[in-house]
Amino acid sequence: LAKTTQPISMDSYEGQEVNITCSHNNIATNDYITWYQQFPSQGPRFIIQGYKTKVTNEVASLFIPADRKSSTLSLPRVSLSDTAVYYCLVAGFHDMRFGAGTRLTVKP
Amino acid sequence: ETGVTQSPTHLIKTRGQQVTLRCSSQSGHNTVSWYQQALGQGPQFIFQYYREEENGRGNFPPRFSGLQFPNYSSELNVNALELDDSALYLCASTSWTRDTDTQYFGPGTRLTVL
Numbered sequence: 001l002a003k004t005t006q007p008i009s010m011d012s013y014e015g016q017e018v019n020i021t022c023s024h025n026n027i028a029t030n031d032y033i034t035w036y037q038q039f040p041s042q043g044p045r046f047i048i049q050g051y052k053t054k055v056t057n058e059v060a061s062l063f064i065p066a067d068r069k070s071s072t073l074s075l076p077r078v079s080l081s082d083t084a085v086y087y088c089l090v091a092g093f094h095d096m097r098f099g100a101g102t103r104l105t106v107k108p
Numbered sequence: 109e110t111g112v113t114q115s116p117t118h119l120i121k122t123r124g125q126q127v128t129l130r131c132s133s134q135s136g137h138n139t140v141s142w143y144q145q146a147l148g149q150g151p152q153f154i155f156q157y158y159r160e161e162e163n164g165r166g167n168f169p170p171r172f173s174g175l176q177f178p179n180y181s182s183e184l185n186v187n188a189l190e191l192d193d194s195a196l197y198l199c200a201s202t203s204w205t206r207d208t209d210t211q212y213f214g215p216g217t218r219l220t221v222l
Contacts, residue, residue: 034210043112043198043213044151087150098143098150 004088009103018075020102022088025069033064033071036087038101044087047073078106111135112201112214120220121189129184129217131199139163139202140182141211142174146195157182186219194221 005023012018024033032051036044048055050062050071061074075082085101111134121127133140139158143151153166157176171187180201186193196218200211 036213041196041216041218043200043216046210046212049210097153101150 004090004099006088006099006102011105011107012078013107014079015077018078018104020073020086021070023070024090027068027090031090034089035073038085080106082106112199112212114199114214114217116217118218122222123189123191125189126187127189127219129197131182131214133180133201134212137201137203138180140176141200142184143198144195145198151198189221191221194219
């Protein structure tokens with residue numbers, strides 16, 4: 001499974017766009033990229049998933065360059081309630097391995 | 109909400125005891141995975157069940173065992189509890205598509221071993 005590297009923490013202010021980048025240099029052909037959000041003492045919540053190029057849903061966008069060795073989660077106009085840990089996962093079938101995640105703190 | 113439920117919410121046990129945690133998958137999901145999440149760390153994969161058979165296992169000792177039932181609900185059993193087993197235990201059920209899968213997590217069970 002591809003190892004992922006994310007910044008340990010990030011700070012932002014309400015209303016700003018936040019971009020969290022994940023590196024995954026040895027991603028395999030069959031691997032997809034999935035991002036989760038987790039609040040304290042809760043299960044991870046699915047945000048977005050993609051394979052290549054750009055994916056957008058109602059809460060976020062995911063940008064994946066052609067070489068797929070990195071991916072960027074973009075959160076538009078964050079609010080205080082977006083303060084959480086964000087995990088990038090690169091995996092194929094049957095298994096997911098979480099890294100340490102990125103702790104995002106949104107300030108007023 | 110994901111539709112994945114877990115019970116109990118919290119549990120306190122003592123060293124050496126045994127514990128059973130339960131998970132109900134989202135409707136239509138035939139695959140369930142279990143994770144252990146220690147405080148301040150990412151979830152660690154324990155094992156996965158597909159149609160009542162173990163379908164992958166992480167680096168956990170045999171005292172961690174599981175079951176999946178015909179209705180796709182699942183149990184995680186831990187024997188001979190150790191202090192380091194204190195953690196949030198997460199269950200996730202899988203939605204399959206032709207090309208990939210997406211796991212949806214339950215709220216977790218907080219286990220404290222004294």
